[in-house]
Amino acid sequence: MASAQSYLDQLFFGVLPYLALIIFFLVTIQRYRSQAFTYSSLSSQFLENQRHFWGLVPLHYGILVVVMGHVVAFMFPRQLLAWNGHPIRLYILEISALIFGLLTLLGLLSTLVRRFAFSKVRTVTSLADILLYVLLLVQVISGVYVAVMHSWGSSWFAASASPYLWSIITLDPDISYVIAMPFAVKLHIVNACLVIGFFPFTRLVHILVIPNPYLWRRPQVVRWNKAPGLRR
Amino acid sequence: MDVRSQIAMVFHLDKCLGCHTCSIACKNIWTDRKGTDYMWWNNVETKPGTGFPTKWEDQDKYKGGWVKKDDSINLKSTDKKRIVLNIFHNPHMPSMDDYYEPWTYDYQNLFNAKEGPDQPTALPISKITGEQIDIESGPNWDDDLGGSPIYAKNDPNLEGLTEQQKQQLFAIERLVFFYFPRICNHCLNPACVASCPSGAIYKRGEDGIVLVDQKKCRAWRSCVSACPYKKTYFNWHTGKSEKCILCFPRVETGQAPACFHSCVGRIRYLGVLLYDADRIEEVANLPDEELIEGHRSLVLDPHDPEVIAAAQRNGVHDSVIESAQNSPTYKFVKEWRIALPPHIEYRTMPMLYYVPPMSPVMATQEGKTINHVSDNLFHDIDEARVPVKFLANLFGAGHEAKVVYALRKSKAVRWYRRAVTVGDVSMEDAKKMLGAADCTVEEAEEIYKLTSLCTVEDRYVIPPAHREEAIEMIEDPHCHRQSVGFGFVSGPRRGA
Numbered sequence: 251m252a253s254a255q256s257y258l259d260q261l262f263f264g265v266l267p268y269l270a271l272i273i274f275f276l277v278t279i280q281r282y283r284s285q286a287f288t289y290s291s292l293s294s295q296f297l298e299n300q301r302h303f304w305g306l307v308p309l310h311y312g313i314l315v316v317v318m319g320h321v322v323a324f325m326f327p328r329q330l331l332a333w334n335g336h337p338i339r340l341y342i343l344e345i346s347a348l349i350f351g352l353l354t355l356l357g358l359l360s361t362l363v364r365r366f367a368f369s370k371v372r373t374v375t376s377l378a379d380i381l382l383y384v385l386l387l388v389q390v391i392s393g394v395y396v397a398v399m400h401s402w403g404s405s406w407f408a409a410s411a412s413p414y415l416w417s418i419i420t421l422d423p424d425i426s427y428v429i430a431m432p433f434a435v436k437l438h439i440v441n442a443c444l445v446i447g448f449f450p451f452t453r454l455v456h457i458l459v460i461p462n463p464y465l466w467r468r469p470q471v472v473r474w475n476k477a478p479g480l481r482r
Numbered sequence: 483m484d485v486r487s488q489i490a491m492v493f494h495l496d497k498c499l500g501c502h503t504c505s506i507a508c509k510n511i512w513t514d515r516k517g518t519d520y521m522w523w524n525n526v527e528t529k530p531g532t533g534f535p536t537k538w539e540d541q542d543k544y545k546g547g548w549v550k551k552d553d554s555i556n557l558k559s560t561d562k563k564r565i566v567l568n569i570f571h572n573p574h575m576p577s578m579d580d581y582y583e584p585w586t587y588d589y590q591n592l593f594n595a596k597e598g599p600d601q602p603t604a605l606p607i608s609k610i611t612g613e614q615i616d617i618e619s620g621p622n623w624d625d626d627l628g629g630s631p632i633y634a635k636n637d638p639n640l641e642g643l644t645e646q647q648k649q650q651l652f653a654i655e656r657l658v659f660f661y662f663p664r665i666c667n668h669c670l671n672p673a674c675v676a677s678c679p680s681g682a683i684y685k686r687g688e689d690g691i692v693l694v695d696q697k698k699c700r701a702w703r704s705c706v707s708a709c710p711y712k713k714t715y716f717n718w719h720t721g722k723s724e725k726c727i728l729c730f731p732r733v734e735t736g737q738a739p740a741c742f743h744s745c746v747g748r749i750r751y752l753g754v755l756l757y758d759a760d761r762i763e764e765v766a767n768l769p770d771e772e773l774i775e776g777h778r779s780l781v782l783d784p785h786d787p788e789v790i791a792a793a794q795r796n797g798v799h800d801s802v803i804e805s806a807q808n809s810p811t812y813k814f815v816k817e818w819r820i821a822l823p824p825h826i827e828y829r830t831m832p833m834l835y836y837v838p839p840m841s842p843v844m845a846t847q848e849g850k851t852i853n854h855v856s857d858n859l860f861h862d863i864d865e866a867r868v869p870v871k872f873l874a875n876l877f878g879a880g881h882e883a884k885v886v887y888a889l890r891k892s893k894a895v896r897w898y899r900r901a902v903t904v905g906d907v908s909m910e911d912a913k914k915m916l917g918a919a920d921c922t923v924e925e926a927e928e929i930y931k932l933t934s935l936c937t938v939e940d941r942y943v944i945p946p947a948h949r950e951e952a953i954e955m956i957e958d959p960h961c962h963r964q965s966v967g968f969g970f971v972s973g974p975r976r977g978a
Contacts, residue, residue: 285975291702293701295571303573306570369613461569461679472685476951
């Protein structure tokens with residue numbers, strides 16, 4: 251009995267992350283090499299311009315902050331624990347994290363409603379989009395649930411989830427950190443792996459082509475067809 | 483001096499008859515695909531009118547082009563800071579409602595309808611959703627609606643006209659309009675290029691054609707807002723921006739672009755202009771009233787030995803310089819100065835120029851004779867049915883002088899030719915007019931020839947593309963033998 255459970259744990263927390271990461275890297279790179287044309291955010295603002303704002307803006311700003319929070323907790327667990335040493339700082343962090351989590355959830359629900367309420371936007375919705383919505387909904391709802399029900403996440407993430415993630419990165423998976431966690435947290439982790447594995451098959455690839463060079467390039471772009479030698 | 487060559491265009495509005503053949507030629511070649519169905523890379527607008535997309539010239543609404551601020555110019559729709567904040571939702575982007583929802587008709591119903599008391603009809607269905615729609619707008623929706631209260635009266639160019647002038651434009655039985663064909667201007671200071679977060683839009687160094695790299699476009703949509711002429715369009719199916727490519731595959735093989743080639747009124751001219759790329763920034767910063775002259779000063783004399791030497795130093799091929807020397811565009815823009823850029827106040831430095839149109843002649847009637855000649859030989863320009871102020875808003879950044887100059891010269895040439903061929907005008911009067919319009923007899927003859935007797939070779943002086951100097955020819959094609967095709971060969975599949 252116990253061994254069946256431990257096999258499942260091993261599969262979900264010891265194998266699935268690697269599977270997801272392998273798919274993520276291989277497919278993303280291959281898709282960029284062979285089908286660069288398909289790398290697009292596939293914006294539908296042109297087809298519906300009013301509700302777009304109320305969905306896309308909270309969703310993106312919310313998710314950016316939340317993901318950034320996860321990354322910081324993963325990268326600097328000790329500093330985070332030190333920061334949380336003062337209760338007031340812990341409260342501020344927890345509340346703002348929850349606010350941005352809720353912002354993400356509201357934005358996601360708003361885009362979901364928009365996508366299916368407007369027939370023009372519905373026609374440009376693919377099967378991948380629908381699957382992605384399901385995964386993201388599970389991810390965001392489980393995240394917000396964990397934030398509300400299992401408080402002080404910023405501290406226990408740094409204490410337990412961070413070492414687990416590091417053990418994955420260093421190819422020495424130690425699942426003992428996570429098997430004791432509540433169901434919602436486990437769901438959040440497993441679903442995160444699914445999102446990462448499914449990522450390269452969706453429009454999420456637009457995250458990888460964020461236009462950072464814009465900030466420092468010259469305003470005008472000229473391309474020459476002649477080789478520089480012939481151009482003198 | 484950084485001399486570069488640009489394929490530039492002139493549209494002679496006096497000759498445009500509004501037949502839309504250009505639009506159809508373009509549509510059939512480039513924009514009959516899914517996602518592009520609403521696009522008109524070439525369209526012909528009725529002026530006064532609201533145009534396509536509706537009221538595109540209203541930059542309070544669309545925030546297109548550049549604005550002068552202190553010592554520099556900024557994009558009106560965005561800048562480096564705002565682009566980051568607005569990347570998830572572009573606040574000034576037009577939506578499909580500003581263009582129109584493309585549709586077809588349910589023709590099957592004509593055959594498949596059940597037998598009944600009424601004739602079956604083919605109802606309009608949306609080309610996007612496939613559902614039945616009520617058509618509210620379409621291409622050329624305000625075609626020929628010169629005096630209409632919904633369209634013509636909302637033309638942004640009416641700003642600054644007196645009530646009397648407006649009434650004159652819209653008076654029943656005297657209302658007047660002209661046609662305004664538009665394609666991408668392939669600007670020297672393109673706002674679309676400057677706004678693209680991905681750097682996907684670029685100007686070709688050799689001929690100045692502005693293109694969107696379809697593999698680098700990520701649908702951030704900035705170009706659609708930034709272009710003040712609304713000539714970059716969003717393909718809602720592939721999630722990529724598209725625009726007029728000046729038919730570069732045709733131009734590179736020595737053929738005129740499709741809209742030029744098909745032009746029934748022969749209003750279009752195409753040829754190389756040599757310009758000084760070093761001075762673009764300086765000229766784009768000039769105050770409004772100096773923009774037209776500044777823009778013109780960017781264009782260099784292709785016969786000037788210094789210019790030729792600088793062009794050669796820059797790698798402009800001799801055959802391209804020769805092409806510039808024969809360019810009809812150069813004559814209209816620089817020698818005769820009768821072609822003007824549209825809305826130069828947007829500061830994108832367009833490379834498409836327009837010869838402003840003459841209005842119908844206002845004649846005075848004395849008894850049974852109609853008198854065209856008054857002491858003021860140019861009275862019909864000052865009292866034209868289309869007020870000069872309107873044309874000045876369109877072609878002179880609101881300043882009338884350059885437009886009046888072009889109109890006076892056009893009129894003087896007409897009267898001179900009338901004196902030569904018909905003879906009911908005295909040559910003395912005609913020459914007086916030429917003199918007053920800053921035009922010599924030789925120049926008048928040249929203008930007349932290139933306007934009225936022009937052949938295809940006169941109108942389109944297309945520079946050789948010199949593909950043999952292109953980068954891909956310097957790479958050894960044998961390296962890629964049996965592995966790849968030519969260029970971008972996979973179909974434009976929508977991403978997921």
